[in-house]
Amino acid sequence: MNRRRLIWAAVMLAAGAYLVLRIATGKMQAPVGVKGVGIWFAAFMTLAIFSFLFGDNPAYKFAEHLFVGVSAAYWMVVTFWTALVPNLFGKLFPDLVATYLMPGLKENGKAPEQDLFYLVPLVFGILLLWRLSPKAPWLSRWALAFIIGITAGLRLIGFLSSDFIGQIRNTMVPFVVLSADGGPLWGDTINNLVTLVGVTTALCYFYFSKEHDGVFGRISRVGIWTLMITFGAGFGYTVMGRVALLVGRLQFLLIDWLRLASP
């Protein structure tokens, strides 16, 4: 056993002894009962994931594989009960579904009427599964084409109205903002000017049909600065988000698991 492993073994033993001591003195919850086992398992999983900071190891791999497996199964079950049963089978076989699978489908004790239109999504759904067949995987393309067409259409409309037109409208702001009594509102005025300069210069930077030299080059250089400030703000926000997640997990370990402080 090399020196590094010996150190780790000693650290683990000391940590184990500390935990046993805390449980024995009643200062933390033992891993018994649903809540106790849940907290201990969550703590072990958190530490297993954190252990990746010191390199890949079996504990990390176990936690990662367990997460992937549980997520896949969870998605499958949830989608089956929230989409397929009420929104497909419940429309095609309402009596059967309301009697045996989902009594809540009945309105005032009566099952809804059958809607044969839902045979179309059923057929498309089955066609999608033909992707797994070695003989006719091309059949799945019809369903895929439908999905792609619908998604593209939906996104086009959404982006055109809310992003393209909406964002142009949001940029059309007055140079000088006046209050009700006619005086200038300096804060809002500066905000509007920053928006105007930022949008115009960033757009110039992305205009490649003209060489970026002279006055145009200087404007596009301001555009680069605008982008850099935006990226900086984004990076700052990202750090804040990641630290918040770390604080959440450490709070769980120190307060909920080890009970070293009150909530």
Place this chain on the structure above:
Amino acid sequence: MPARLRLPELNRQFVFGLIAVVVCIPILWKFSFREYPSPMVRKVFDKVQSLPAGSKVLLALDYDPGAEAELQPMARAFLRHCAERKMKIYFMTLWATGPPVITRAIEDVLVPEFPGYRYGRDYVTLGFKPGNEAAVAIIASDLKKLFTTDGRGTNINDIEMTRPIRNIRSFDIVLSVSAGFPGTKEWIQYGTDPAGIPIAAGMTAVQAPLNYPYYPRQLLGLLGGIKAAAEYEALLKETYQKYNDPKYHLEATARMGPQTWAHLAIIGLIILGNLTTLLARAGRGRN
């Protein structure tokens, strides 16, 4: 330049350890700071505050337990405020992993703090529906085409609160708490913007810069990350004195202590890294 001062060779485990220490100490010693609400957070608060009792609010919690540390305090703050204003709350999620976070929000806030709130009369959970932006588009046109039952399996027309709901226009406001796709952006693009319904949002810090362009015309206010959640909690404390009692554990405020120390440590490391680089460069120049 002595080699021991050069950060590029610094063991990265040292950085992890430093951050862990500066986060753990304030958690154990409970350092916290006073929060000063920003105008954007105040705008959301004022809008919710201005809605009359009985207003219908669609609370879309589009995140998973992975983002809970950042977003659950925000969801709880929204929930507390809506319940204080005696609003009708409709929960829903576009994330399959969302139903447990809805349940936790209800069990942690509504059940213990607002015992008068009744399921079906004051709040209802519509649960999860797949479909991303298509689901939002259907909710915008005909909610009952998508939701035949609530999240607990009861027929939607057998519930007092959901019976009169037709589409997104039936709500007075949409409060979106989201961690990514599908989330606030999709609610704006396919739901509130075409329907002309006000929307306010809380989101992970990573998401915030992507949604700023919608403010203020398409998004009436935005809470970005844990800091904004703490600001919202400060407004709650300012308006409703009972939240100054420590028994109402305001998570975001409690987390701002470790958060601030971690930020200071990171800023310190950035300054140190740049200083050592500049010193090393100056040393090379002299040589």
